[in-house]
Structures are given as structure tokens and as C-alpha cells.
Amino acid sequence: MSYGQQKYGVGAIAVREIKRLLSHRLYLFCLLLAPSISVVFFISLMRDGLPTNLPVALVDLDNTATSRTLVRQLDAFTQTQITQKMNSFTEARIAMQKGEVYGIYYIPEGFGTDAVSGKQPKLSFYTNGTYLIAASLLFRDMKTISVLAGASVGLQTGIAQGKSTDQIMGQLQPIVIDTHALGNPWLNYSVYLNNTILPGILQLLIFLVTVYCIGVEIKLGTAEEWLKMGHGCLFKSLLGKLLPYTVIFTIIGFMICAVLYGFNSFPLQSGWFPMLTAIFFLVIASQAVGIFMIGTLPTLRLGLSFASLFGMISFSIVGFSFPVLGMHSTLQALAELFPLRHYFLIYIDQALNGRDLYYSIGEYLWLLSFLILPFLIGKNLKKALLYMKYIP
DSSP: OOHHHHHSSHHHHHHHHHHHHHHOHHHHIIIIIHHHHHHHHHHHHTTTSSOOOEEEEEEESSOSHHHHHHHHHHHTSSSEEEEEEESSHHHHHHHHHTTSOSEEEEEOTTHHHHHHHTOOOOOEEEEOTTSHHHHHHHHHHHHHHHHHHHHHHHHHHHHHTTOOHHHHHHHHOSSOOOOOOOSOTTOOHHHHHHHHHHHHHHHHHHHHHHHHHHHHHHHHTOHHHHHHHTTTOHHHHHHHHHHHHHHHHHHHHHHHHIIIIIISOOOOTTOHHHHHHHHHHHHHHHHHHHHHHHHHSOSHHHHHHHHHHHHHHHHHHSSSSSOGGGSOHHHHHHHTTOHHHHHHHHIIIIIISOOOGGGGHHHHHHHHHGGGHHHHSHHHHHHHHHHOOOOO
């Protein structure tokens, strides 16, 4: 191979970029350290699926065998742990305001006697809605134990009146509800969140690295040299520059899938192929969006700001934290402009629900359609690479 063939072309540009990324710690952080830390952190953070032993303050003014039984049953729930027993509601309220507990369970004086005599005593429970997840889980536990307490009192009263168990249950629960949680029957937060958060972090890193590796050519004044290695063709130059990152980020994406669906055995109803294909399409779609960002704002500072803002908005607008159908119609349309949104829909259909691949073809095509973006700003980007001068 001649010297000219070694110096020019997609392969030569790729080798040049590999040497660059190996010589800069910033690249190694974004490509290796940041994804690894994210996977370890989020997987370990939600290893139990749901938060457990959330602290609750108890105010038991009845202090009878009935109330103590009720308290033991509440404390037996996985999500609830009674950590403080107060003598008044005021003390419990102060503890909640200090952030020492997330909820208060209040049993009034004379609860046991009034319940047996049919006077309908009130059980009160309070949750701190500032902590949404903790409050929701505690509210569910405290409401469940209160309903069960009412049913228990009703059962005892009916038996004392000489009624059969079937007659009593028919009155206590005239309609039996049979519920089935589909896709994630364990209600495991890790299954729901990590399958979107980790690809979302990967998407954000791809945005930043893509914008930086192109924008730094303008900053260092090496853009013309880079374009010459691609024979002046922007397509070849971009292909050679981004090819090493495509390979690396694809491998990282596959490793994330291996951790989620292999090591943690999360639901994978349709097999590996749909999700591995989806993560590869997410990688190249994110790179295309990154090219569009630096081509639209061909300044390193502005390009990185654009990438950061767009990447962070993705976590809110793709639909896993707040349903897209509940958003304003304008935001519903804007959600389609984020690659992570279409990856999320593929994950729901293929990994959780196991639908036929045919029903997800549209989302795969959406991810591929992002590859059009670099062609829309090609002229502007090439002009910036050739003529723009970096101003410190």
C-alpha cells in the first residue's frame, strides 16, 4: 500500500481518530468510565426493584390488642417500617417536616371498642407528597392495611351475630376484583426505569462526543486537514471520524443489553435480535442528531450546550416518566423528534409485550430516518469547517 493510500481515505481518518481518542482522557471518560459508572450505579440503586423499609411514624392512642395487631401487620409490609412511635400527632408532624419519616399512621383513642360496637372509628394516615414514589408506596400499604382492618372487624362482628363466613364475605366484598399486571407483574422499578435510563445516558454521551469530536476540529484549526484526508468529501470525512465511535458505542449498547437481559434476567419476550437491532439504530441515529447539532450551531460551546439540553429533555419527553398522551398535542408531536422515544416504544413492544416484529417496524424506520439530518446541514457544516475561525 502506498503512502498516499495510507494517508487518505475513510480508513486513514478512522486510524487518526483512534489515535486522538486514545490520547485524550476526556474521550476515555465518555466512552468507558461514564457508561460503566452509570450501569453499576443504577443497577445497584434499584437492585431490590422497589424502595424498602420506608420510615413511618406511628401514633397509637388506643394501645389495645386490636391496634397492636394492626401495627404489626403494617410493619410486616416490605415497603413500610415503623421507625418512630409518638404520643401525639404534633410530634409525628414535626418528624415529617424534618424529613425523618415519609408518612404518619394515626390510630385514635377507643378505636378497638368503637370498631366492635359498630361506631365506625376513623383510621388516619398521612404521606409526604414531596417524595412522590415513597408517598405512593406508603399510601398503598397504609390504605391496604386499613381496608383489611375494616374487613377483619366486619368478619368478627358477623360471626358474633351468628352469620356464616360466606354470608359475611358476600357483604364485605360483593365484587371480587381479579387484577393482572402485564409486562412487569413484579412492579419492579428497575425493569421499568433502567431499560430507558441507561440507553438515555448512552444517547446523551453520543450527542456530546459527536459534537465535541467535530467541533474540536474547528477549535484546533485542523478541519481543513481532516477534510483533505477525505478527498474533500464531507460524507467520507464524517464516516471515517465517527466509525470508531460507532463501533465503541454499539459494543457499550450491547453490553448494557447483556447486563439488563442476561445478568439481571429482565423480560425479553421477543428475544435478543429486536433489542440489539434497536440499540444499534439508537447509536447511529444519535450520531446523526449530533452531526445536525454541530452543523446547526458550528461552535463548540453552543453545540455542546445544544447536545446537553436536547439529551436531558429526552428523559422527560419520551414517555417513561410522564405519559406522552397526557401531554399537550404540541409536545406529543415534538416527542417524535427524539431517538430515545422510538427506542422506548420498541422496548415496550418487543421486550415487555413480545409483539410481532411487524408492529415495531415503524419505530425502526423512525430511527433510521434520523440519518437524513446530516444531509440537511451538510453545506453549512462544510463551510464552517473550511472558513470558520475559532475565537477564544
